[in-house]
Amino acid sequence: MSKLIEPRTLKGFRDYPPDLMIPREWLMDTARRVYRSYGFAPIDTPALEYAEILIGKLDADAEIQRQLYRFRDHGGRDVALRFDLTVPFARFAAQNIAKLGTPFKRYHIGPVWRGENTQAGRYREFMQCDFDTIGTTSNGADIETALVIHDLMVALGFERFEVRINNRLVLNGLLEEQGLAEKAGPILRVLDKLPKQGRDKVIAELSAPLGEGVGLEAGQAERVVALAQTQGSSGEVLDRVERDFGRNAKAAEGVARLRELIAVARTAGIPDERLRIDLSICRGLDYYTGTIYETFLTDLPGIGSVCSGGRYDNLAGLYTKQALPGVGASLGLDRLLAAMEELNLLPKASTPAPVLVVQFAAERLGDYQRIGRTLRQAGIATEVYPEAKKLGAQLQYAERRGFRLALIAGPDEFAAGVCKVKVLATREERSVPEVELVATIQKELAADQRR
Amino acid sequence: MSKLIEPRTLKGFRDYPPDLMIPREWLMDTARRVYRSYGFAPIDTPALEYAEILIGKLDADAEIQRQLYRFRDHGGRDVALRFDLTVPFARFAAQNIAKLGTPFKRYHIGPVWRGENTQAGRYREFMQCDFDTIGTTSNGADIETALVIHDLMVALGFERFEVRINNRLVLNGLLEEQGLAEKAGPILRVLDKLPKQGRDKVIAELSAPLGEGVGLEAGQAERVVALAQTQGSSGEVLDRVERDFGRNAKAAEGVARLRELIAVARTAGIPDERLRIDLSICRGLDYYTGTIYETFLTDLPGIGSVCSGGRYDNLAGLYTKQALPGVGASLGLDRLLAAMEELNLLPKASTPAPVLVVQFAAERLGDYQRIGRTLRQAGIATEVYPEAKKLGAQLQYAERRGFRLALIAGPDEFAAGVCKVKVLATREERSVPEVELVATIQKELAADQRR
Numbered sequence: 050m051s052k053l054i055e056p057r058t059l060k061g062f063r064d065y066p067p068d069l070m071i072p073r074e075w076l077m078d079t080a081r082r083v084y085r086s087y088g089f090a091p092i093d094t095p096a097l098e099y100a101e102i103l104i105g106k107l108d109a110d111a112e113i114q115r116q117l118y119r120f121r122d123h124g125g126r127d128v129a130l131r132f133d134l135t136v137p138f139a140r141f142a143a144q145n146i147a148k149l150g151t152p153f154k155r156y157h158i159g160p161v162w163r164g165e166n167t168q169a170g171r172y173r174e175f176m177q178c179d180f181d182t183i184g185t186t187s188n189g190a191d192i193e194t195a196l197v198i199h200d201l202m203v204a205l206g207f208e209r210f211e212v213r214i215n216n217r218l219v220l221n222g223l224l225e226e227q228g229l230a231e232k233a234g235p236i237l238r239v240l241d242k243l244p245k246q247g248r249d250k251v252i253a254e255l256s257a258p259l260g261e262g263v264g265l266e267a268g269q270a271e272r273v274v275a276l277a278q279t280q281g282s283s284g285e286v287l288d289r290v291e292r293d294f295g296r297n298a299k300a301a302e303g304v305a306r307l308r309e310l311i312a313v314a315r316t317a318g319i320p321d322e323r324l325r326i327d328l329s330i331c332r333g334l335d336y337y338t339g340t341i342y343e344t345f346l347t348d349l350p351g352i353g354s355v356c357s358g359g360r361y362d363n364l365a366g367l368y369t370k371q372a373l374p375g376v377g378a379s380l381g382l383d384r385l386l387a388a389m390e391e392l393n394l395l396p397k398a399s400t401p402a403p404v405l406v407v408q409f410a411a412e413r414l415g416d417y418q419r420i421g422r423t424l425r426q427a428g429i430a431t432e433v434y435p436e437a438k439k440l441g442a443q444l445q446y447a448e449r450r451g452f453r454l455a456l457i458a459g460p461d462e463f464a465a466g467v468c469k470v471k472v473l474a475t476r477e478e479r480s481v482p483e484v485e486l487v488a489t490i491q492k493e494l495a496a497d498q499r500r
Numbered sequence: 501m502s503k504l505i506e507p508r509t510l511k512g513f514r515d516y517p518p519d520l521m522i523p524r525e526w527l528m529d530t531a532r533r534v535y536r537s538y539g540f541a542p543i544d545t546p547a548l549e550y551a552e553i554l555i556g557k558l559d560a561d562a563e564i565q566r567q568l569y570r571f572r573d574h575g576g577r578d579v580a581l582r583f584d585l586t587v588p589f590a591r592f593a594a595q596n597i598a599k600l601g602t603p604f605k606r607y608h609i610g611p612v613w614r615g616e617n618t619q620a621g622r623y624r625e626f627m628q629c630d631f632d633t634i635g636t637t638s639n640g641a642d643i644e645t646a647l648v649i650h651d652l653m654v655a656l657g658f659e660r661f662e663v664r665i666n667n668r669l670v671l672n673g674l675l676e677e678q679g680l681a682e683k684a685g686p687i688l689r690v691l692d693k694l695p696k697q698g699r700d701k702v703i704a705e706l707s708a709p710l711g712e713g714v715g716l717e718a719g720q721a722e723r724v725v726a727l728a729q730t731q732g733s734s735g736e737v738l739d740r741v742e743r744d745f746g747r748n749a750k751a752a753e754g755v756a757r758l759r760e761l762i763a764v765a766r767t768a769g770i771p772d773e774r775l776r777i778d779l780s781i782c783r784g785l786d787y788y789t790g791t792i793y794e795t796f797l798t799d800l801p802g803i804g805s806v807c808s809g810g811r812y813d814n815l816a817g818l819y820t821k822q823a824l825p826g827v828g829a830s831l832g833l834d835r836l837l838a839a840m841e842e843l844n845l846l847p848k849a850s851t852p853a854p855v856l857v858v859q860f861a862a863e864r865l866g867d868y869q870r871i872g873r874t875l876r877q878a879g880i881a882t883e884v885y886p887e888a889k890k891l892g893a894q895l896q897y898a899e900r901r902g903f904r905l906a907l908i909a910g911p912d913e914f915a916a917g918v919c920k921v922k923v924l925a926t927r928e929e930r931s932v933p934e935v936e937l938v939a940t941i942q943k944e945l946a947a948d949q950r951r
Binding site (some may be wrong): 062081092105141143174315367370399419 | 507516517521545548549569572574591603605641763765767
């Protein structure tokens with residue numbers, strides 16, 4: 050026998066066996082369903098692109114550049130694996146928007162690759178799950194983005210969460226009024242660390258001299274942080290900004306857009322406590338120019354935002370002269386999966402089917418598959434065990450995989466036109482006439498879910 | 501303004517805009533649903549693997565080797581993009597099967613990459629869509645594979661198709677009886693071309709001297725082709741093989757397994773005309789050792805098999821000493837999409853939502869989104885136009901995108917508690933009380949589908 054090749058995955062990459070892939074697929078399905086329900090349409094783009102397109106105007110020493118999987122293909126082309134879905138979307142939009150028309154609403158769920166140093170829970174291949182509306186500056190699209198995030202979180206089974214919303218116009222207006230307009234970029238990048246690092250560290254970094262920090266005077270740094278930490282309901286926060294800074298055109302426009310967002314969301318039926326104006330939300334990226342969004346789980350605030358995004362002025366300026374303003378957000382799939390695992394929200398099963406039909410008598414395989422097809426047609430996923438092994442071995446398999454019900458029928462049952470239904474969690478079993486099987490199983494599965 | 505980067509995709513790669521991605525996603529969803537309904541569980545594996553794992557024992561000059569996207573990663577590792585889902589599954593199984601247990605049923609839907617010469621309709625990145633049962637030699641798994649293929653084709657909307665089934669044991673038995681056992685490999689590879697190239701060319705290649713062909717005597721070649729082309733119902737074909745070759749142990753076992761398959765499928769409710777024993781089906785790959793499957797569309801036979809597979813003795817022999825026999829098949833996603841386009845089975849729309857709520861009066865945006873959320877909660881995907889543009893422009897957008905219904909409400913309608921429902925195909929419109937909106941729209945969409 051020749052030498053075996055050691056089966057292994059690359060460092061920073063992982064397999065998804067069924068117990069991990071079932072919840073992951075459910076999450077992607079749910080996102081897809083919610084995005085579609087708002088009229089976002091799916092697109093896909095290649096994993097490989099010309100390196101120059103992905104790199105765009107990144108600094109030569111930017112972290113992303115170093116993380117790029119970049120090589121020469123068979124034709125000697127300089128190519129790389131995409132590191133996010135935004136840059137390919139920009140390239141896609143520049144190439145196709147004339148044909149597609151605006152407004153254009155798309156979602157894109159797909160893997161991206163970054164050769165990062167692998168730390169706890171960071172992988173070199175991970176899924177992104179983005180939705181965007183481009184080709185309109187209308188606040189209607191900003192408002193809808195908040196509704197989508199809200200409905201997505203509810204569809205994922207969360208009740209206790211908060212979408213925190215701000216507007217870069219407000220932040221920039223406040224900074225202008227402090228005479229800090231020119232330092233807005235660095236200030237916002239530091240302010241973005243407020244939830245994680247707290248007030249004191251952020252003030253220290255803001256007031257540290259240039260090189261180490263932003264170089265603000267101590268009083269300025271404190272005022273900036275105090276403004277960002279303005280407390281109160283959404284209405285109170287907006288009233289205060291308007292009172293103190295309403296003379297500033299940017300701040301006034303930002304406040305007006307946020308007010309409309311809160312009002313429309315309320316009329317549309319979103320509970321008030323789920324959306325909150327929070328002046329400390331600022332997102333690190335220079336890219337954002339208007340509304341910005343972060344989403345926090347009330348029971349796991351430390352995990353950070355699980356769905357974030359914002360409005361930008363121009364998606365595809367590197368590739369086309371056509372200005373493409375837009376707004377969108379991205380679901381943090383892996384972070385959310387980790388959170389759901391921690392909150393015990395994930396079902397523990399390695400089968401997508403709740404019902405196993407035991408192969409009791411090999412010569413009745415046709416009947417087992419007939420019963421299986423009847424249940425499948427009623428929407429109940431049903432596996433038929435492939436061999437006529439001992440009953441005990443088949444039931445052990447059923448329990449190990451996480452099936453909910455086992456169906457057992459031998460010559461006696463077939464003669465009587467019945468089938469035994471065994472509830473695996475309680476080990477209770479009873480005979481059910483075949484004609485009542487679908488209804489009985491639907492009832493048992495509903496009861497099992499409540500257990 | 502700095503120079504623009506030309507937005508373009510790599511040769512052999514393509515974007516999927518919504519009108520292509522919507523049917524593609526629907527196809528993948530349908531496959532997923534059918535696979536799951538039989539208890540196949542999802543897995544995923546990395547796009548990148550160690551090159552040595554993907555290459556295995558391929559000849560250095562094998563086509564796949566030349567097509568591999570292979571490079572050195574940041575750590576200097578020799579890595580490559582997967583070229584199919586079978587090799588990664590073998591690696592995965594070798595690594596994980598002890599923990600997962602057998603039988604193990606998985607599906608895997610994901611992209612693979614091959615730097616092929618790009619011809620009509622061949623891309624360097626394409627989706628594979630595989631399902632397999634491993635860890636059992638039981639015919640129950642072979643039979644189920646045929647049922648899954650059948651139910652998948654039906655779920656995809658096909659009525660006129662045929663799953664053609666054979667067994668390598670039968671073919672090998674027939675060749676043994678002709679004294680051709682040692683040439684079985686090359687003979688089957690040539691015989692595999694029978695549907696495309698026809699009888700005469702295949703006989704010519706079989707009887708051409710070694711180097712150009714297989715080197716059979718003319719009489720042998722004709723007998724082999726005549727056997728492969730045995731006509732008749734599944735029962736007749738099996739009866740003839742049994743009568744003429746039943747003394748051969750392999751042929752007898754192959755016939756017994758095929759007989760059971762046909763009998764179980766019939767009892768399980770598969771129409772007889774959908775499954776057919778066809779001795780000319782032999783699949784080119786040496787890999788297969790038992791039952792083999794191909795699937796043909798009655799109305800487009802020339803497109804070739806759209807779902808193919810077979811039984812194999814050992815999935816992961818390169819990576820583990822544990823024998824992992826199995827059986828599975830793969831849906832030819834891109835081929836099937838092309839077929840469905842040709843048969844006009846694909847809906848023409850670039851939106852996943854059937855309903856557009858017109859933004860007639862900007863100050864009622866909250867109500868438009870409230871109506872939208874009511875419809876979404878009833879399972880009706882609904883887009884709200886993001887700006888209060890002119891009605892004509894919004895309706896033009898609706899038609900261009902392929903929406904089915906537009907909802908229009910201004911101050912008068914809101915005052916009266918109604919909403920206008922416009923059927924875009926017929927341009928008919930009527931006022932509907934808001935409380936009846938969901939029911940009316942469900943009825944209109946059903947009527948629209950029948951149109």
